Amino acid sequence: MDYIQQRFSVPFEYRVYFTSHLFQQQNPVLRQFLQADVSDNIKKIFFVIDSEVAACHPTLMDDIRQYFAANSEVILIDDMLIVPGGEACKNTDVYVHEIIAAVDEHGIDRHSYIAAIGGGAVLDMVGYAAAISHRGIRHIRMPTTVLSQNDSGVGVKNGINYNGKKNFIGTFAPPVAVFNDDHFLTTLADREWRAGIAEAVKVALIKDKQFYAWLCKNALALNRREMEPMQYQIKRCAQLHIDHIAGGDPFEKGSSRPLDFGHWSAHKVEQLSNFEIRHGEAVAMGIALDTAYSHLCGWLNEEDARLVIQLLIDLGFDITHPLMEVSDDNSPVIQGLHEFQEHLGGRLTIMLLNEIGKGEEVHHLDISLLQKASEWLKQYHQIEQQ
């Protein structure tokens, strides 16, 4: 057979910075990053901002203007684009097209930056627009929620929804830098503050027993909105995600799976509730269900299973919801199991808990056992509420 073999590797690197008040003049973090990224070319920076963040931080745009007035490494595009926060910005391609039009209008080239300030949905949408403009403009992420600072914002995925399907359109494209500014967390609603912690519970349970123990010890402090444990939680969770990406298959070309313990049911419940239930809230319930299943299938002992549920309760999460209940084969969440299988390309892969700190994949879930897990959880929930 006559052929030429092509083979190469593309190296990627970026830093996830942890800071407070990124745009204060005396804060050197952003300036030092921009100064280190030298080039012969004139660089511009274009900001896209989550409307909810802009509303909670009314001086943000002025702060950015003042910051760049005093830091001339790059030229600030004075026009900034405000986009709706949450799934609304991903359910249409309107905002992607607005960013592309701005790239064209302002002559933003591949050596320039597009910076996104916002929650995970805004980062996903802006990251996608940056990835497809000029085959990839340098993208800076400034996540503003717990969920995006400890999980989605530090990763390599972007995307928008299509025809009601999450992330149907998107690419793998690492950012050039991530700036986690904890000042943004202070204005989050309680539900948002809490929701992101579900991803920390998830990754601790399948990867890091010590972190799980730390979470159990600090659950009530986190629930009380203490900043110091929140900072630790974000950094440890981000580190575990970053290690998973680098150590595995960053662009998921093989059959390697992302860290999605508790997620198969969570995706469905989020969607069924019309996104009234937050992703992190749904994940907490999904973790509870799969923990109960891991116990009932003989892997996890009862005490450990109960302690996981208690951690979720201490953090302030609901552990189940009528939409999450499995009564028979036709329960909506079972439909979610079929959709998840289809999404994976035919073969089901579900992460369960072999023991605390150790996830293990299975390729089949027993529906009657899932029913028992749902029942076990419901009883626990009722006892808890008495």
Next chain:
Amino acid sequence: MDYIQQRFSVPFEYRVYFTSHLFQQQNPVLRQFLQADVSDNIKKIFFVIDSEVAACHPTLMDDIRQYFAANSEVILIDDMLIVPGGEACKNTDVYVHEIIAAVDEHGIDRHSYIAAIGGGAVLDMVGYAAAISHRGIRHIRMPTTVLSQNDSGVGVKNGINYNGKKNFIGTFAPPVAVFNDDHFLTTLADREWRAGIAEAVKVALIKDKQFYAWLCKNALALNRREMEPMQYQIKRCAQLHIDHIAGGDPFEKGSSRPLDFGHWSAHKVEQLSNFEIRHGEAVAMGIALDTAYSHLCGWLNEEDARLVIQLLIDLGFDITHPLMEVSDDNSPVIQGLHEFQEHLGGRLTIMLLNEIGKGEEVHHLDISLLQKASEWLKQYHQIEQQ
């Protein structure tokens, strides 16, 4: 400063196969590729075909159906999408959306394939649609022109045009395989057959003196449409491009440049002629202009410069065109120089010839010398035409 360092490499590999009559049952090339790419998942394959190729090869779709009826490694999506060939398919996002809709409708997942059969423009457009669907569906390229078989089709870029700007939207995304079937070349118009050879002249001049000598020796045979030298030309040119991609900066993240000797003026002339002048024809004229400049600036001796021009003439190319002439600062092609500089992000980088087989970059072109080069070429052209 508080940060986590992320660092990883993503490996890519694919083969560029050379074959004849890919869809004949006795041809094992495609079957062996599909059999080697094993997986637990059910795989589908969806074809997008250039309308010009479909017209020249009226049995193509039936051949594909019969081929897959007898080869059940993957499930053929019986619906195939026919799209216009040439820039028309890149000047709109209509066809990208048709492909995305097909991905949704037929449940084509990340383990499945989208195959494109056509010229470079169709491959660019389909490659882009595949790259952004589910963050990258496996993409197979089946280039049908000389230009796409020896150059664009074997590389890692894709894209569509936006607001009159070529490849404004796109990504870097390697295919999983390229199949160069020389049977498609037999139905090309003479202009198409010839145009692609310009890229071979380009890469030989800047990288491979021996290949340049081979081209000089075989120019008339290539012009007479002999298949054997065409096969050699394509394979050698593809190899040089593949080596350049692997050896350099495949996703062009740094300041590394693609192999674009002779291209700065070619892009502009193509556009000014409303794409009446083919890319390869414009590149041949661009090579002639930059060769003349390389001589007049003192790098290339006159005999070598004249031999390069003679090679282009032997291949059947026009060596200049009124749109290519530089009479003063306001000549349209000088406008192209400014646009090229802007496209590069502020700093001009132009490849010239230091000697035959050795390109060298400069960051400035002297307009009055360019005028002289244009005049030198025009005189040569006039003498040639007498």
